[in-house]
Amino acid sequence: MASQLSSLCLPNSPSLPLNFSLCRTRPSLAPLAALPSLSSSSPSPSFQIVGGRNLGWHGTGVAQFGDEEEADWLDLDADLYHWTKGLRTVQWYPGHIAKTEKELKEQLKLMDVVIEVRDARIPLSTSHPQMDSWLGTRKRILVLNREDMISKADRNAWATYFSKQGTKVVFSNGQHGMGTMKLGRLAKTLAADVNVKRRAKGLLPRAQVRAGIVGYPNVGKSSLINRLLKRRMCPAAPRPGVTRELKWVRFGNDLELLDSPGIIPMRISDQVAAIKLAMCDDIGERSYNVADVASILVQMLTRLPAVGAGVLQNRYKIDADGHCGDIFVQKVALHLFNGDIHQAAFRILTDFRKGKFGWIALERPPR
16 A cells, blocks of 8 residues: 555655655556545645655664754754745735734833743744734743743753743743743732832832733643633633733733733745644644644654654554655544544644644754
């Protein structure tokens, strides 16, 4: 079966930096007459990648960040660019976000401290390109949420990276409360510093220092606030777009927190980042083709040293030979879902989002 499927990817791409082939349409399954037919609730053309270099499969499941592996990550980023180049553009900008962005920029002028929340699996892709210009010189705390979904080595690497930039970073898990005590202490310390500086300038101290919690959709902003307050004050759910309006809540006697809906650029020019947002469920599902995203995720996972083809094979009891994500999704569809590609792709994405493949970061700090 593996040899039949792999033979269906037809090389028709121009010369690229790495040795892989692209297929512009889903392969026909005519040679597999004995198998049930594939179906998909949202079929669409997609790119497939076969072959390429085998990048750093150490086989231990332990991430080792040496020069060789750093080069592997650079190669993987280059491949991601080519893999996403021919796919349907991922764009998601619900109407409430435009209204929120306008209101939030007005509220930012009144804030003393800003708590920016990002997804620890993709800290760069969940950084709004205009955030720095909006914040100016305001004090910032960077929270990398979902710390339980990345390895200790990844946490250390990102902590070192942001420390060198002079950014205060807190790793957290909003669902279970890890990191929230440290975040609360840091926020109150910065709030106290604000009033110290106001007194030094001859100004009256604020009765309550204002801190805004901002970030992309579904990165865990509301869950963090609920954990900080130790009660459910803000609606939270594991999907983008639940919070739809700004809401101030009091944290202790001297600090107010602003919960805000997720904000995202009106147009995402970096489609590699957009695909990562889709993989991590940080963007609305209607904005992307589930099968395409799952296929690219499979190709990424087989290339990451902490995962590799073996983890996928063990999870689904299917060979991941050829490193062709689209073919692997089809195999899962045939094996588990009576040929339904959409269900198979959704299962793979759900398994990744629930950590079934292990602690996996999809980005490494720039060097």
